[in-house]
Amino acid sequence: MYKKLVLDNGLRVVTEAIPTLRSVTLGIWVNVGSRDEGRGEEGLSHFLEHMFFKGTRSRTASDISHEIDALGGEMNAFTGRETTTFYVKVLDQHLEPALRLLADLFHHSQFPRRELEKEKQVVLEEIRTVQDDPEDLLQDLHTEQVLKHHPLGRPILGKPETIASLSRRDLMQYVRAHYDPRDTIVAIAGNFRERPLRQLLARIFAPFRMQPSRTNGRRPPNVTGGVLVHKKPLEQAHLCIGLRGVAAADPDRYSAHVLNTILGGSVSSRLFQVVREKYGLAYSIYSYLSNYSDAGTVTIYAGTRASEAPRVVELICRELRRIQRDGIGRRELNLAKNHLKGSLMLGLESSHGRMSKLAKDELYLGHCVSLNEVVSHIDRVSVPHVHELSRRLFDQQARSLTALGLVSERSLVSALN
Numbered sequence: 001m002y003k004k005l006v007l008d009n010g011l012r013v014v015t016e017a018i019p020t021l022r023s024v025t026l027g028i029w030v031n032v033g034s035r036d037e038g039r040g041e042e043g044l045s046h047f048l049e050h051m052f053f054k055g056t057r058s059r060t061a062s063d064i065s066h067e068i069d070a071l072g073g074e075m076n077a078f079t080g081r082e083t084t085t086f087y088v089k090v091l092d093q094h095l096e097p098a099l100r101l102l103a104d105l106f107h108h109s110q111f112p113r114r115e116l117e118k119e120k121q122v123v124l125e126e127i128r129t130v131q132d133d134p135e136d137l138l139q140d141l142h143t144e145q146v147l148k149h150h151p152l153g154r155p156i157l158g159k160p161e162t163i164a165s166l167s168r169r170d171l172m173q174y175v176r177a178h179y180d181p182r183d184t185i186v187a188i189a190g191n192f193r194e195r196p197l198r199q200l201l202a203r204i205f206a207p208f209r210m211q212p213s214r215t216n217g218r219r220p221p222n223v224t225g226g227v228l229v230h231k232k233p234l235e236q237a238h239l240c241i242g243l244r245g246v247a248a249a250d251p252d253r254y255s256a257h258v259l260n261t262i263l264g265g266s267v268s269s270r271l272f273q274v275v276r277e278k279y280g281l282a283y284s285i286y287s288y289l290s291n292y293s294d295a296g297t298v299t300i301y302a303g304t305r306a307s308e309a310p311r312v313v314e315l316i317c318r319e320l321r322r323i324q325r326d327g328i329g330r331r332e333l334n335l336a337k338n339h340l341k342g343s344l345m346l347g348l349e350s351s352h353g354r355m356s357k358l359a360k361d362e363l364y365l366g367h368c369v370s371l372n373e374v375v376s377h378i379d380r381v382s383v384p385h386v387h388e389l390s391r392r393l394f395d396q397q398a399r400s401l402t403a404l405g406l407v408s409e410r411s412l413v414s415a416l417n
Helices: 045-051 061-070 093-106 113-132 136-148 162-165 170-178 194-205 253-263 270-278 306-328 332-346 351-364 371-379 383-393 409-416
Strands: 002-006 010-017 023-030 074-080 084-091 186-189 226-230 237-244 285-291 296-304 402-403
Touching: 010 194, 010 351, 023 093, 023 351, 045 084, 045 113, 045 170, 061 074, 061 093, 061 162, 074 093, 084 093, 084 351, 113 136, 113 162, 113 194, 136 237, 136 296, 136 402, 170 306, 186 194, 186 351, 186 402, 226 409, 237 253, 237 306, 237 383, 253 270, 253 285, 253 296, 253 306, 253 332, 253 371, 253 383, 270 285, 270 296, 270 306, 296 306, 306 383, 306 409, 332 371, 332 383, 402 409
Parallel strands: 010 186, 226 402
Antiparallel strands: 002 010, 023 084, 023 186, 074 084, 237 296, 237 402, 285 296
16 A cells, blocks of 8 residues: 655655565665756765665774675665665565665765775776677767757766866765755555555654755756767677657656557567568667656667668657658557556556656655556557657657668668658
């Protein structure tokens, strides 16, 4: 059962008790990510996430690792373009010590200078790992290309020169500016007793003070068109085509998910069936949505031989035009709906999946949307609505292409148009 509690300091607690599980997952979601970084701070959100695990007033980094292992649990964190998340997943009997451990990291991390210098090398290696992975590198290059100079377009990991110059003072100032209980959500899903948990949470998070310097200077981006080729000696050409999308809370989000499923979101999708199955031009081809608080994009990825890159782009654009012109079929619509509902249900069979949904619903909508409501919204998506949305999102003027490999920019420009 879903419950919501707002503490006196503005922190929101959202919970879902699932007595049939033996696990429980607790996440602390802070509404700050790479888009909130200023000049010279690129990568600070992600680096700070690493540093939270490097020791508190009462625990060393080694103590933290041994303690979570002793509980038989999993503790980690991740940084996105709009959020930073810390979570722990344990057996239900270990919830209280796990919560106290995670809260200690969140409230009392010291960011020791010697650990800071070591962690810089770790993050620099992480950046090099992305540079060596063509698909990951292309995704970063493409996001920057689509959103141009907007903060949402920056790589989450930041720039090597920025990471190398970070100081402990930078971290402390960033926490004071952006970590505020009013911008923080604690989400818990799994097997727990509600009353003792709520009392414990109130005690642990009551000292979390509101920051007088709290700011939110976010502005929505523009999705722009164009072609950009990054030459690199690779066996394949890696391609990303970008289109307009919808924001996370947009009323059309359900139709957008159906449209994406039909386009390239499954193995029965048009792009997979045409580019891979019919012509054999790609091993990997898919599309996905990126939904932010004030904007969204659709991205199509394909990896192919450099000589076939223009042909693959032509086939993708042909399918985009076909959907814009002719719409979709009713059977196609029903298959996409069933795929979406199945993926949704399977993804929510774990306490971690339930915790993430609770937090995202609260973050972007301000309330929980039940599974029955989600299914009802998907069922109401119609053929005309998807067709109308495709005409709006597949606009050729806002269509962008980013390529990585030894391909001709001129041939890709011609293929895209």
